[in-house]
Structure formats: structure tokens, C-alpha cells
Amino acid sequence: GAGVSQSPRYKVAKRGQDVALRCDPISGHVSLFWYQQALGQGPEFLTYFQNEAQLDKSGLPSDRFFAERPEGSVSTLKIQRTQQEDSAVYLCASSRTVRRASYNEQFFGPGTRLTVL
């Protein structure tokens, strides 16, 4: 079956531009996560959705970052007025389960590499 897909795979933006990154999770997965991965670092949590509800946005670095999942499936991460420090790979992951540490396999997409010039 299809895994998590993300688009675009690569995005180059000029400083100050707005960008929108799309995530298509595995069908039926309740949980959806966004992570940011800077070069040479491990992924860092940005935000979490349970269906259409954004339950945790503690990792969003500034109010320029906004995420939505209006129908509980596809999600979009929007970054307004991009800055050079926003350059990173943005990873989306989905999970069938809801907040259960006894089984929490997250399925990751390939990521979107954002470069801000």
C-alpha cells in the first residue's frame, strides 16, 4: 500500500516568500506529526494532529509557522516570510494509534527539503 507522501520534494524560496508544504498520510491514520530536521541534526518535533484537531504545537519555532489538517487527512505546513534559518528538511509522519506508548510506530514520508536564499 501507499506510504506517507510529501510534496514538493524540494523547494527553493527567496527570503520573505511564503511556502506551503503538503503531507498525505497513510489512509486511516489518526495521528499526524510534523518534524524539522536541520543539516546534520536529528529531527525535531513541530506539531501534532489527532484527526483534524491540532493538539500540540509546542515545537513551532515562531508564529510564522502554521499547520492545518482540516478534514483529518491531508495536512499543510505553511511558513510565512521565510528566513534563511528556516532552511531544513520538513518531515511528516503518521500513526494509526492515538497516544499509546505501548505501540507507537510512526511512518515517515521522504521529507521536503526547503532552501531559503
Place this chain on the structure above:
Amino acid sequence: DAKTTQPTSMDCAEGRAANLPCNHSTISGNEYVYWYRQIHSQGPQYIIHGLKNNETNEMASLIITEDRKSSTLILPHATLRDTAVYYCIPLQGSGDKLTFGTGTRLAVRP
């Protein structure tokens, strides 16, 4: 969440076992130990997890010490495709966001 310590890098020969250690001495009683890996230019991939018993699946084995302060991920017959960054991640029951750290970069050599 518990902090983890992993070697920055390791290598092993193809076909041999790769043993990747992780220290999580501050782990709490309800935290599971999860292992993920990230192959170059791909998203992370789940490998295995456990609470206090040793676990095995088709990808790897996980050995957790009795005091739960450390664990070892074992890839029994490493292949070149196992070259990746391996992350050890304690995970509490009340939350499910993954805290990756910097992981161990494993290089499998021919």
C-alpha cells in the same frame, strides 16, 4: 523525558553483527525504549521497541538491561543497506512525539 547517550559513530563488516549501545540511565518506569533509523535522504524508519523484556523481530533484537538504564540494538547480519543513523528514543505513555537526539552513525563496510 529521559536523556540518552549514544556513540557518535560505529562501523562493522558486512555479514557480522552490529551492536549499537544506548545509555538511558534516567529512564522512568513507564517509558518504553524505541529504536528508529534514518537512511540517507529518507525519512526515519521504526525498527523495534521494548519496555523491560528483550524483544526480537525480523529486523533486529533489543536487549534491555535489568535495571533498564541501558539497551543494545543488535542487527544480527549487517548488510550495506543497514548503513544509517540509529536513534534510541525513550517514550512515555502520556505523549507520542519522538525526541531523536543525534543518534549513532553506523557504517557497514564491504
